[in-house]
Amino acid sequence: MSVDRDHVLRAAATLLTRKATASMDEIAKAAGIGRATLHRHFAGRDALVRALEELGIEQFGRALDAARVDEGDAAEAVRRLVAEAEPVAGILAFLFTENQLYEGGINEGWNRLDARVQALFSRGQEQGAFRIDLSPAWLTEALYGLIGTGAWAVQDGRVAAKDISRMVSELLLGGAQRRRMEP
Amino acid sequence: MSVDRDHVLRAAATLLTRKATASMDEIAKAAGIGRATLHRHFAGRDALVRALEELGIEQFGRALDAARVDEGDAAEAVRRLVAEAEPVAGILAFLFTENQLYEGGINEGWNRLDARVQALFSRGQEQGAFRIDLSPAWLTEALYGLIGTGAWAVQDGRVAAKDISRMVSELLLGGAQRRRMEP
Protein backbone atom coordinates (compact mmCIF):
# COMPACT_ATOMS: atom_id res chain seq x y z
CA MET A 1 0.00 0.00 0.00
CA SER A 2 2.65 2.41 1.05
CA VAL A 3 3.88 4.36 -1.93
CA ASP A 4 7.43 3.69 -3.07
CA ARG A 5 8.99 7.14 -2.95
CA ASP A 6 11.84 6.12 -5.18
CA HIS A 7 9.49 4.64 -7.77
CA VAL A 8 7.54 7.90 -7.87
CA LEU A 9 10.71 9.91 -8.38
CA ARG A 10 11.84 7.68 -11.22
CA ALA A 11 8.47 7.90 -12.92
CA ALA A 12 8.55 11.67 -12.51
CA ALA A 13 12.05 11.80 -13.96
CA THR A 14 11.02 9.75 -16.97
CA LEU A 15 8.04 11.96 -17.70
CA LEU A 16 9.81 15.25 -17.01
CA THR A 17 12.66 14.23 -19.28
CA ARG A 18 10.16 13.96 -22.09
CA LYS A 19 7.99 16.91 -21.08
CA ALA A 20 9.64 19.27 -18.62
CA THR A 21 6.44 21.25 -18.07
CA ALA A 22 4.28 18.29 -17.07
CA SER A 23 1.67 19.18 -14.43
CA MET A 24 1.47 17.58 -11.00
CA ASP A 25 -1.59 15.71 -12.23
CA GLU A 26 0.29 14.26 -15.17
CA ILE A 27 3.20 13.31 -12.94
CA ALA A 28 0.86 11.58 -10.51
CA LYS A 29 -0.81 9.62 -13.30
CA ALA A 30 2.58 8.69 -14.73
CA ALA A 31 3.55 7.32 -11.33
CA GLY A 32 0.24 5.48 -11.08
CA ILE A 33 -0.91 7.31 -7.96
CA GLY A 34 -3.45 9.99 -7.14
CA ARG A 35 -2.61 13.65 -7.12
CA ALA A 36 -3.44 13.91 -3.42
CA THR A 37 -1.01 11.13 -2.60
CA LEU A 38 1.67 12.86 -4.63
CA HIS A 39 1.13 15.98 -2.52
CA ARG A 40 1.31 13.89 0.66
CA HIS A 41 4.83 12.80 -0.25
CA PHE A 42 6.09 16.03 -1.81
CA ALA A 43 4.88 19.33 -0.42
CA GLY A 44 4.67 20.84 -3.88
CA ARG A 45 6.22 20.98 -7.27
CA ASP A 46 9.31 22.70 -5.96
CA ALA A 47 9.81 20.03 -3.35
CA LEU A 48 9.44 17.35 -6.01
CA VAL A 49 12.00 18.97 -8.27
CA ARG A 50 14.35 19.42 -5.35
CA ALA A 51 13.96 15.75 -4.42
CA LEU A 52 14.64 14.89 -8.04
CA GLU A 53 17.75 17.03 -7.86
CA GLU A 54 18.90 15.15 -4.76
CA LEU A 55 18.32 11.88 -6.58
CA GLY A 56 20.22 13.05 -9.62
CA ILE A 57 23.12 14.27 -7.51
CA GLU A 58 23.27 11.02 -5.60
CA GLN A 59 23.05 8.87 -8.72
CA PHE A 60 25.63 10.83 -10.65
CA GLY A 61 27.86 10.73 -7.58
CA ARG A 62 27.54 6.94 -7.62
CA ALA A 63 28.39 6.95 -11.30
CA LEU A 64 31.55 8.92 -10.53
CA ASP A 65 32.42 6.40 -7.84
CA ALA A 66 31.70 3.39 -10.02
CA ALA A 67 33.73 4.85 -12.87
CA ARG A 68 36.77 5.27 -10.58
CA VAL A 69 37.56 8.54 -12.31
CA ASP A 70 40.77 8.99 -10.33
CA GLU A 71 42.33 5.80 -11.59
CA GLY A 72 44.20 4.82 -14.72
CA ASP A 73 44.07 6.41 -18.13
CA ALA A 74 42.00 9.59 -18.12
CA ALA A 75 40.39 8.82 -21.46
CA GLU A 76 39.32 5.41 -20.25
CA ALA A 77 37.98 7.03 -17.10
CA VAL A 78 35.83 9.35 -19.22
CA ARG A 79 34.48 6.36 -21.14
CA ARG A 80 33.64 4.59 -17.89
CA LEU A 81 31.98 7.73 -16.52
CA VAL A 82 29.79 8.22 -19.57
CA ALA A 83 28.80 4.57 -19.49
CA GLU A 84 28.00 4.64 -15.78
CA ALA A 85 26.06 7.88 -16.14
CA GLU A 86 23.87 6.55 -18.91
CA PRO A 87 21.03 5.39 -16.62
CA VAL A 88 20.93 8.87 -15.08
CA ALA A 89 21.15 10.68 -18.41
CA GLY A 90 17.44 11.49 -18.50
CA ILE A 91 17.45 13.05 -15.04
CA LEU A 92 20.62 14.96 -15.84
CA ALA A 93 19.10 16.30 -19.04
CA PHE A 94 16.05 17.50 -17.16
CA LEU A 95 18.03 19.09 -14.33
CA PHE A 96 20.58 20.62 -16.68
CA THR A 97 17.86 22.50 -18.56
CA GLU A 98 15.87 23.18 -15.39
CA ASN A 99 18.85 25.07 -14.02
CA GLN A 100 18.78 27.21 -17.16
CA LEU A 101 15.02 27.65 -17.23
CA TYR A 102 14.48 28.90 -13.74
CA GLU A 103 16.86 31.30 -12.15
CA GLY A 104 17.54 30.28 -8.60
CA GLY A 105 20.16 29.01 -6.26
CA ILE A 106 22.12 26.06 -7.56
CA ASN A 107 22.17 23.08 -5.27
CA GLU A 108 25.51 22.96 -3.48
CA GLY A 109 25.82 19.29 -4.33
CA TRP A 110 26.47 20.07 -7.98
CA ASN A 111 29.62 21.96 -7.08
CA ARG A 112 31.18 18.84 -5.59
CA LEU A 113 30.29 16.79 -8.65
CA ASP A 114 31.45 19.50 -11.04
CA ALA A 115 34.74 19.62 -9.16
CA ARG A 116 35.25 15.88 -9.56
CA VAL A 117 34.52 16.00 -13.29
CA GLN A 118 36.77 18.99 -13.76
CA ALA A 119 39.49 17.24 -11.79
CA LEU A 120 39.26 14.34 -14.21
CA PHE A 121 39.81 16.60 -17.19
CA SER A 122 42.59 18.47 -15.39
CA ARG A 123 44.30 15.17 -14.62
CA GLY A 124 44.05 14.21 -18.26
CA GLN A 125 45.65 17.47 -19.27
CA GLU A 126 48.48 17.10 -16.75
CA GLN A 127 49.16 13.59 -17.98
CA GLY A 128 49.39 14.89 -21.51
CA ALA A 129 46.43 12.84 -22.65
CA PHE A 130 44.06 15.80 -23.16
CA ARG A 131 44.66 18.99 -25.05
CA ILE A 132 45.20 22.07 -22.96
CA ASP A 133 43.50 24.58 -25.23
CA LEU A 134 40.06 23.43 -24.07
CA SER A 135 39.45 24.39 -20.45
CA PRO A 136 38.33 21.76 -17.93
CA ALA A 137 35.33 23.98 -17.20
CA TRP A 138 34.23 23.86 -20.82
CA LEU A 139 34.90 20.13 -21.13
CA THR A 140 32.73 19.63 -18.06
CA GLU A 141 29.92 21.67 -19.57
CA ALA A 142 30.28 19.76 -22.80
CA LEU A 143 30.09 16.43 -20.96
CA TYR A 144 26.77 17.41 -19.39
CA GLY A 145 25.51 18.89 -22.63
CA LEU A 146 26.35 15.86 -24.71
CA ILE A 147 24.86 13.47 -22.18
CA GLY A 148 21.66 15.48 -22.23
CA THR A 149 21.64 15.81 -26.01
CA GLY A 150 22.18 12.07 -26.25
CA ALA A 151 19.32 11.33 -23.89
CA TRP A 152 16.98 13.44 -26.01
CA ALA A 153 18.21 11.94 -29.26
CA VAL A 154 17.49 8.47 -27.90
CA GLN A 155 14.13 9.59 -26.53
CA ASP A 156 13.07 10.81 -29.96
CA GLY A 157 14.48 7.78 -31.73
CA ARG A 158 17.14 9.70 -33.64
CA VAL A 159 19.92 7.57 -32.17
CA ALA A 160 19.81 3.94 -31.06
CA ALA A 161 19.94 3.49 -27.30
CA LYS A 162 22.67 0.86 -27.53
CA ASP A 163 24.99 3.29 -29.33
CA ILE A 164 24.55 6.41 -27.30
CA SER A 165 27.19 5.80 -24.64
CA ARG A 166 29.86 5.21 -27.26
CA MET A 167 28.62 8.10 -29.41
CA VAL A 168 28.92 10.52 -26.51
CA SER A 169 32.29 9.41 -25.18
CA GLU A 170 33.88 8.99 -28.61
CA LEU A 171 32.75 12.42 -29.73
CA LEU A 172 33.80 14.01 -26.47
CA LEU A 173 37.22 12.37 -26.52
CA GLY A 174 38.08 12.08 -30.18
CA GLY A 175 35.84 14.51 -32.02
CA ALA A 176 34.53 14.10 -35.52
CA GLN A 177 37.81 14.13 -37.38
CA ARG A 178 39.81 11.04 -38.18
CA ARG A 179 42.84 11.01 -35.95
CA ARG A 180 45.80 9.10 -34.74
CA MET A 181 47.11 9.32 -31.18
CA GLU A 182 50.46 10.88 -30.60
CA PRO A 183 53.23 8.36 -30.07
CA MET B 1 6.04 54.95 -33.46
CA SER B 2 5.43 51.74 -35.28
CA VAL B 3 6.90 48.85 -33.37
CA ASP B 4 9.89 47.12 -34.95
CA ARG B 5 8.74 43.53 -35.18
CA ASP B 6 12.26 42.24 -35.61
CA HIS B 7 13.47 44.14 -32.57
CA VAL B 8 10.69 42.63 -30.47
CA LEU B 9 11.60 39.14 -31.63
CA ARG B 10 15.24 39.65 -30.79
CA ALA B 11 14.42 40.96 -27.33
CA ALA B 12 12.11 38.00 -26.79
CA ALA B 13 14.82 35.62 -27.93
CA THR B 14 17.34 37.15 -25.53
CA LEU B 15 14.97 36.88 -22.60
CA LEU B 16 13.65 33.44 -23.45
CA THR B 17 17.19 32.13 -23.82
CA ARG B 18 17.80 33.11 -20.23
CA LYS B 19 14.35 32.21 -18.90
CA ALA B 20 12.35 29.96 -21.20
CA THR B 21 9.20 30.30 -19.10
CA ALA B 22 9.05 34.09 -19.15
CA SER B 23 5.49 35.45 -19.25
CA MET B 24 4.08 37.60 -22.03
CA ASP B 25 4.27 40.53 -19.63
CA GLU B 26 7.96 39.97 -19.00
CA ILE B 27 8.61 39.61 -22.71
CA ALA B 28 6.76 42.85 -23.42
CA LYS B 29 8.75 44.71 -20.77
CA ALA B 30 11.99 43.22 -22.09
CA ALA B 31 11.10 44.54 -25.54
CA GLY B 32 10.22 47.91 -24.08
CA ILE B 33 6.60 47.81 -25.20
CA GLY B 34 3.22 47.31 -23.55
CA ARG B 35 1.62 43.93 -23.22
CA ALA B 36 -1.34 45.03 -25.35
CA THR B 37 0.98 46.04 -28.16
CA LEU B 38 2.74 42.70 -27.96
CA HIS B 39 -0.63 41.01 -28.41
CA ARG B 40 -1.40 43.27 -31.36
CA HIS B 41 1.65 41.96 -33.18
CA PHE B 42 1.54 38.33 -32.07
CA ALA B 43 -1.83 36.72 -31.50
CA GLY B 44 -0.54 34.81 -28.47
CA ARG B 45 2.37 33.08 -26.93
CA ASP B 46 2.21 30.26 -29.45
CA ALA B 47 2.29 32.70 -32.33
CA LEU B 48 5.26 34.45 -30.78
CA VAL B 49 7.19 31.22 -30.37
CA ARG B 50 6.33 30.20 -33.91
CA ALA B 51 7.55 33.54 -35.20
CA LEU B 52 10.71 33.05 -33.19
CA GLU B 53 11.07 29.65 -34.80
CA GLU B 54 10.74 31.20 -38.24
CA LEU B 55 13.40 33.72 -37.31
CA GLY B 56 15.72 31.04 -36.00
CA ILE B 57 15.24 28.93 -39.11
CA GLU B 58 15.89 31.88 -41.37
CA GLN B 59 18.95 33.03 -39.44
CA PHE B 60 20.48 29.58 -39.20
CA GLY B 61 19.77 29.13 -42.90
CA ARG B 62 21.71 32.33 -43.57
CA ALA B 63 24.51 31.00 -41.39
CA LEU B 64 24.63 27.86 -43.53
CA ASP B 65 24.76 30.02 -46.64
CA ALA B 66 27.44 32.31 -45.28
CA ALA B 67 29.54 29.37 -44.14
CA ARG B 68 29.48 27.89 -47.66
CA VAL B 69 29.19 24.42 -46.15
CA ASP B 70 29.37 22.75 -49.54
CA GLU B 71 32.77 24.15 -50.35
CA GLY B 72 36.32 23.18 -49.47
CA ASP B 73 37.58 21.21 -46.53
CA ALA B 74 34.71 19.81 -44.47
CA ALA B 75 36.40 20.55 -41.15
CA GLU B 76 36.94 24.14 -42.15
CA ALA B 77 33.32 24.31 -43.23
CA VAL B 78 32.25 23.16 -39.77
CA ARG B 79 34.41 25.86 -38.19
CA ARG B 80 32.85 28.47 -40.44
CA LEU B 81 29.35 27.20 -39.68
CA VAL B 82 29.86 27.33 -35.92
CA ALA B 83 31.30 30.82 -36.19
CA GLU B 84 28.46 32.04 -38.40
CA ALA B 85 25.87 30.44 -36.13
CA GLU B 86 27.20 32.09 -33.00
CA PRO B 87 24.88 35.12 -33.15
CA VAL B 88 21.90 32.75 -33.41
CA ALA B 89 23.15 30.42 -30.69
CA GLY B 90 20.77 31.81 -28.08
CA ILE B 91 17.71 31.35 -30.25
CA LEU B 92 18.84 27.88 -31.24
CA ALA B 93 19.35 26.92 -27.61
CA PHE B 94 15.84 28.08 -26.77
CA LEU B 95 14.21 26.36 -29.74
CA PHE B 96 16.23 23.18 -29.27
CA THR B 97 14.93 22.76 -25.73
CA GLU B 98 11.49 24.07 -26.62
CA ASN B 99 11.13 21.21 -29.08
CA GLN B 100 11.88 18.81 -26.22
CA LEU B 101 9.68 20.57 -23.69
CA TYR B 102 6.49 20.64 -25.64
CA GLU B 103 5.42 17.77 -27.75
CA GLY B 104 4.08 19.01 -31.02
CA GLY B 105 4.67 19.11 -34.70
CA ILE B 106 8.19 20.08 -35.68
CA ASN B 107 8.40 22.95 -38.10
CA GLU B 108 9.10 21.59 -41.55
CA GLY B 109 11.85 24.17 -41.98
CA TRP B 110 14.11 22.32 -39.55
CA ASN B 111 14.17 19.29 -41.80
CA ARG B 112 15.77 21.26 -44.61
CA LEU B 113 18.39 22.69 -42.27
CA ASP B 114 19.07 19.33 -40.64
CA ALA B 115 19.54 17.85 -44.07
CA ARG B 116 22.13 20.47 -44.98
CA VAL B 117 24.07 19.92 -41.76
CA GLN B 118 23.93 16.16 -42.15
CA ALA B 119 25.09 16.52 -45.75
CA LEU B 120 28.11 18.42 -44.50
CA PHE B 121 29.07 15.62 -42.13
CA SER B 122 28.37 12.99 -44.80
CA ARG B 123 30.60 14.86 -47.20
CA GLY B 124 33.34 14.94 -44.59
CA GLN B 125 33.05 11.20 -44.14
CA GLU B 126 33.14 10.52 -47.86
CA GLN B 127 36.21 12.67 -48.22
CA GLY B 128 37.89 10.69 -45.47
CA ALA B 129 38.16 13.71 -43.21
CA PHE B 130 35.60 12.55 -40.65
CA ARG B 131 35.37 9.22 -38.90
CA ILE B 132 32.62 6.94 -40.09
CA ASP B 133 31.79 5.34 -36.72
CA LEU B 134 29.84 8.44 -35.66
CA SER B 135 26.66 8.84 -37.70
CA PRO B 136 25.91 12.14 -39.44
CA ALA B 137 22.61 12.19 -37.55
CA TRP B 138 24.41 12.07 -34.22
CA LEU B 139 27.00 14.62 -35.29
CA THR B 140 24.16 16.93 -36.27
CA GLU B 141 22.50 16.50 -32.89
CA ALA B 142 25.83 17.08 -31.20
CA LEU B 143 26.37 20.27 -33.19
CA TYR B 144 23.06 21.68 -32.02
CA GLY B 145 23.63 20.45 -28.48
CA LEU B 146 27.10 21.95 -28.19
CA ILE B 147 26.00 25.26 -29.65
CA GLY B 148 23.21 25.41 -27.10
CA THR B 149 25.43 24.30 -24.24
CA GLY B 150 27.94 26.92 -25.27
CA ALA B 151 25.32 29.65 -25.34
CA TRP B 152 24.26 28.77 -21.80
CA ALA B 153 27.82 28.55 -20.55
CA VAL B 154 28.49 32.03 -21.89
CA GLN B 155 25.21 33.32 -20.48
CA ASP B 156 26.16 32.14 -17.01
CA GLY B 157 29.71 33.37 -17.31
CA ARG B 158 31.28 29.94 -17.17
CA VAL B 159 33.02 30.42 -20.51
CA ALA B 160 34.25 33.65 -22.10
CA ALA B 161 32.17 34.80 -25.06
CA LYS B 162 35.23 35.32 -27.24
CA ASP B 163 36.29 31.69 -26.81
CA ILE B 164 33.01 29.90 -27.32
CA SER B 165 33.07 29.55 -31.09
CA ARG B 166 36.50 27.94 -31.02
CA MET B 167 35.60 25.82 -27.98
CA VAL B 168 32.57 24.38 -29.74
CA SER B 169 34.15 23.71 -33.13
CA GLU B 170 37.41 22.38 -31.72
CA LEU B 171 35.64 20.00 -29.39
CA LEU B 172 33.23 18.90 -32.08
CA LEU B 173 35.99 18.32 -34.60
CA GLY B 174 38.95 17.23 -32.55
CA GLY B 175 37.58 16.07 -29.21
CA ALA B 176 39.35 16.33 -25.88
CA GLN B 177 42.28 14.06 -26.61
CA ARG B 178 45.57 15.25 -28.02
CA ARG B 179 45.78 14.11 -31.57
CA ARG B 180 47.67 14.27 -34.77
CA MET B 181 46.01 14.21 -38.17
CA GLU B 182 46.57 11.27 -40.40
CA PRO B 183 49.13 11.88 -43.11
Add this chain to the structure above:
DNA sequence: CCCGAATGAGACATCAACGTCTCATTCGGG
Protein backbone atom coordinates in the same frame (compact mmCIF):
# COMPACT_ATOMS: atom_id res chain seq x y z
C1' DC C 1 -0.91 72.38 -37.53
C1' DC C 2 -4.19 68.58 -37.23
C1' DC C 3 -6.23 64.22 -37.55
C1' DG C 4 -5.77 59.39 -37.76
C1' DA C 5 -3.20 55.52 -36.47
C1' DA C 6 -0.58 53.26 -33.05
C1' DT C 7 0.68 52.81 -28.38
C1' DG C 8 0.55 52.22 -23.07
C1' DA C 9 -1.82 51.43 -19.07
C1' DG C 10 -4.96 49.02 -17.00
C1' DA C 11 -9.66 46.76 -16.20
C1' DC C 12 -11.92 42.47 -16.95
C1' DA C 13 -13.25 37.64 -17.60
C1' DT C 14 -11.31 33.09 -18.43
C1' DC C 15 -8.51 29.23 -17.67
C1' DA C 16 -5.25 25.95 -16.06
C1' DA C 17 -2.60 24.45 -12.36
C1' DC C 18 -1.81 24.53 -7.64
C1' DG C 19 -2.48 23.36 -2.79
C1' DT C 20 -5.86 21.99 0.71
C1' DC C 21 -9.51 19.48 2.25
C1' DT C 22 -13.09 15.78 2.85
C1' DC C 23 -14.74 11.22 2.58
C1' DA C 24 -15.34 6.64 1.08
C1' DT C 25 -12.47 2.71 0.08
C1' DT C 26 -8.76 -0.44 0.51
C1' DC C 27 -4.83 -2.50 2.24
C1' DG C 28 -2.22 -4.91 5.78
C1' DG C 29 -0.40 -5.73 10.36
C1' DG C 30 -1.75 -7.35 14.82
Add this chain to the structure above:
DNA sequence: CCCGAATGAGACGTTGATGTCTCATTCGGG
Protein backbone atom coordinates in the same frame (compact mmCIF):
# COMPACT_ATOMS: atom_id res chain seq x y z
C1' DC D 1 -10.89 -10.96 11.52
C1' DC D 2 -10.68 -6.05 12.55
C1' DC D 3 -9.12 -1.55 13.04
C1' DG D 4 -6.05 1.99 11.78
C1' DA D 5 -3.33 3.94 8.31
C1' DA D 6 -2.84 5.09 3.60
C1' DT D 7 -4.87 5.86 -0.77
C1' DG D 8 -7.95 7.68 -4.72
C1' DA D 9 -11.29 10.61 -6.34
C1' DG D 10 -12.89 14.79 -6.40
C1' DA D 11 -14.64 19.38 -4.53
C1' DC D 12 -13.05 23.90 -3.38
C1' DG D 13 -10.71 28.36 -3.16
C1' DT D 14 -6.50 30.72 -4.79
C1' DT D 15 -3.15 32.24 -7.78
C1' DG D 16 -0.80 33.62 -12.01
C1' DA D 17 -0.96 33.99 -16.85
C1' DT D 18 -3.66 34.71 -20.82
C1' DG D 19 -6.44 37.12 -24.20
C1' DT D 20 -9.77 40.90 -24.96
C1' DC D 21 -11.32 45.33 -24.37
C1' DT D 22 -11.51 50.40 -23.41
C1' DC D 23 -9.66 54.90 -23.19
C1' DA D 24 -6.41 58.52 -22.85
C1' DT D 25 -2.07 59.80 -24.90
C1' DT D 26 1.39 60.30 -28.32
C1' DC D 27 3.49 60.14 -32.61
C1' DG D 28 3.96 61.43 -37.43
C1' DG D 29 2.49 62.10 -42.19
C1' DG D 30 -0.13 65.20 -44.98
